[in-house]
Amino acid sequence: AQRVTQPEKLLSVFKGAPVELKCNYSYSGSPELFWYVQYSRQRLQLLLRHISRESIKGFTADLNKGETSFHLKKPFAQEEDSAMYYCALSGLSGSRLTFGEGTQLTVNP
Amino acid sequence: NAGVMQNPRHLVRRRGQEARLRCSPMKGHSHVYWYRQLPEEGLKFMVYLQKENIIDESGMPKERFSAEFPKEGPSILRIQQVVRGDSAAYFCASSPSAGDEQYFGPGTRLTVT
Numbered sequence: 001a002q003r004v005t006q007p008e009k010l011l012s013v014f015k016g017a018p019v020e021l022k023c024n025y026s027y028s029g030s031p032e033l034f035w036y037v038q039y040s041r042q043r044l045q046l047l048l049r050h051i052s053r054e055s056i057k058g059f060t061a062d063l064n065k066g067e068t069s070f071h072l073k074k075p076f077a078q079e080e081d082s083a084m085y086y087c088a089l090s091g092l093s094g095s096r097l098t099f100g101e102g103t104q105l106t107v108n109p
Numbered sequence: 110n111a112g113v114m115q116n117p118r119h120l121v122r123r124r125g126q127e128a129r130l131r132c133s134p135m136k137g138h139s140h141v142y143w144y145r146q147l148p149e150e151g152l153k154f155m156v157y158l159q160k161e162n163i164i165d166e167s168g169m170p171k172e173r174f175s176a177e178f179p180k181e182g183p184s185i186l187r188i189q190q191v192v193r194g195d196s197a198a199y200f201c202a203s204s205p206s207a208g209d210e211q212y213f214g215p216g217t218r219l220t221v222t
Contacts, residue, residue, distance in 0.1 A: 044200065049210070097144075098154065101149075
């Protein structure tokens with residue numbers, strides 16, 4: 001069974017501080033991991049996926065298969081990063097996404 | 110490209126009525142996915158369709174729920190005899206092929222009174 005856990009429902013940091021949004025997963029095979037973001041009053045959009053190894057808007061995420069984690073990190077948070085962040089997993093079929101419950105990030109001025 | 114369209118954005122139904130939710134995928138996308146988000150929860154997969162075919166419906170409740178994606182027109186998620194527990198946000202996503210990035214619509218918020 002596929003499962004994604006985001007232990008923090010809410011996370012609050014100050015502008016300029018580092019931020020890490022935690023994501024752990026369980027999957028028996030080799031999953032593909034994603035981070036999706038939903039800004040206020042906007043639709044859900046892909047932030048990054050582990051296979052692309054890109055840094056988007058200063059965010060990075062490394063897949064740690066030993067710890068089954070895919071934490072999202074940014075060294076210096078900005079106020080515009082305030083949003084809901086969802087970690088998601090896709091299995092062998094490459095189709096259905098399994099989402100975590102999301103973390104609401106607030107970056108305070 | 111207008112992106113994934115969903116309508117209506119808000120739908121209110123009384124218990125026992127039928128709800129029809131529509132999803133028009135992005136141009137050139139033939140794969141559609143439906144997800145449901147209950148209050149205070151993450152998105153849960155419901156069904157994955159290609160044109161005229163249901164590929165994976167493992168997340169669909171066994172009764173009252175059905176989905177289609179005809180050759181022409183939008184994908185439809187139909188909920189018969191709605192109950193209060195069906196109140197949720199229903200999101201549709203599309204992709205050009207399996208494994209590609211899924212693009213999400215704005216969602217339909219269903220309220221059952």
